[in-house]
Amino acid sequence: MNNVTVLDEFIIKRQSEFPFASGDLSKLLRDISLAAKIIHREVNKAGLVDILGVTDNTNVHGETVKKLDEFANTQLLNALQVSGKCCGIASEEEEDFVVVDNEVSKEAKYVVLFDPLDGSSNIDVNVSIGTIFSIYRRVSESGPCRLSDLLQKGAKQVAAGYIIYGSSTMMVYSTGHGVNGFTLDPSIGEFCLSHPNIRIPEFAKTYSINQGQFLLLADGLKQYINYCQETDAATGRPYSMRYIGSFVADFHRNLINGGIFIYPASTKNPEGKLRLLYECNPLAYIAEQAGGKATTGQERILDIEPLTLHQRTPIYIGSAGMVQQAEAFLNPTAE
Numbered sequence: 001m002n003n004v005t006v007l008d009e010f011i012i013k014r015q016s017e018f019p020f021a022s023g024d025l026s027k028l029l030r031d032i033s034l035a036a037k038i039i040h041r042e043v044n045k046a047g048l049v050d051i052l053g054v055t056d057n058t059n060v061h062g063e064t065v066k067k068l069d070e071f072a073n074t075q076l077l078n079a080l081q082v083s084g085k086c087c088g089i090a091s092e093e094e095e096d097f098v099v100v101d102n103e104v105s106k107e108a109k110y111v112v113l114f115d116p117l118d119g120s121s122n123i124d125v126n127v128s129i130g131t132i133f134s135i136y137r138r139v140s141e142s143g144p145c146r147l148s149d150l151l152q153k154g155a156k157q158v159a160a161g162y163i164i165y166g167s168s169t170m171m172v173y174s175t176g177h178g179v180n181g182f183t184l185d186p187s188i189g190e191f192c193l194s195h196p197n198i199r200i201p202e203f204a205k206t207y208s209i210n211q212g213q214f215l216l217l218a219d220g221l222k223q224y225i226n227y228c229q230e231t232d233a234a235t236g237r238p239y240s241m242r243y244i245g246s247f248v249a250d251f252h253r254n255l256i257n258g259g260i261f262i263y264p265a266s267t268k269n270p271e272g273k274l275r276l277l278y279e280c281n282p283l284a285y286i287a288e289q290a291g292g293k294a295t296t297g298q299e300r301i302l303d304i305e306p307l308t309l310h311q312r313t314p315i316y317i318g319s320a321g322m323v324q325q326a327e328a329f330l331n332p333t334a335e
């Protein structure tokens with residue numbers, strides 16, 4: 001045990017490196033990790049208890065809410081509302097933001113946005129899914145959290161990360177000083193440091209896109225996909241196409257091995273499908289902290305000034321060299 005670094009120990013050690021750190025962010029990260037352990041427990045026995053399938057509810061996006069979605073959302077809301085370090089919450093499953101105004105929280109300095117269980121369509125077929133979270137310092141001076149505290153551009157994040165419930169459960173996060181991955185050891189109930197200082201390779205040979213939408217795509221993107229499929233030994237093409245249909249899982253694979261994930265604008269999804277605030281911003285933050293890149297095909301994801309909580313954005317994310325390559329096909333006349 002003495003050569004294992006558990007998450008709590010890592011968080012506290014990192015906090016000690018920043019003399020002005022009050023410990024509030026550390027506690028928030030630990031609260032999120034606790035909720036993740038509870039979600040892990042339900043996800044891992046989903047086939048054995050009555051938590052698969054759908055509820056009678058639909059969410060703000062008109063999507064049928066899965067029982068596990070609702071369970072994960074409740075766990076995160078509960079954890080953050082008693083944390084004392086969070087004054088406001090936005091969730092994919094909540095139409096409006098949640099003001100946390102109990103005595104211990106209303107003056108708290110952080111807000112948290114999350115997708116409680118991304119990849120819902122995969123829940124009932126045992127494919128990896130994930131929780132994605134994004135943390136900002138509030139911008140309002142005091143009093144109840146305001147919408148402006150949540151509508152901040154991604155570059156203002158103070159921390160972001162995800163938990164992937166797959167062959168193992170991993171928590172991957174950054175507080176702006178690199179990216180570290182922790183694997184849950186269920187026998188001791190601890191997230192253990194397993195992937196220190198993750199760096200994403202500048203190039204690799206995997207691209208991820210829903211190829212079924214090829215005919216709906218812009219010409220430049222079609223040309224990039226054709227480029228990926230051409231045979232060229234010098235650049236290792238044709239690349240492999242890997243697409244799980246779970247953003248966290250596709251992203252995590254590319255973070256570790258290198259690759260590019262694309263969910264573009266199309267005639268079916270003019271703004272793309274993925275949500276800016278609680279899917280694209282946190283993973284863009286992780287990608288950049290690991291040496292990768294994340295853009296809309298034109299602009300840096302983290303520079304987008306949000307207008308609404310649930311707005312969507314196209315996203316090209318992963319190995320920096322591959323994102324730049326795709327952009328060159330999208331913007332052929334750019335300098």
Ligand code: P6P
Pocket residue numbers: 118119120121210245246247248263273
């Ligand atoms: P499509 C899952 O429903 C999700 O929100 C992301 O996790 C995933 O990357 C995407 O949608 C898949 O969308 O249209 O390819 O099924």
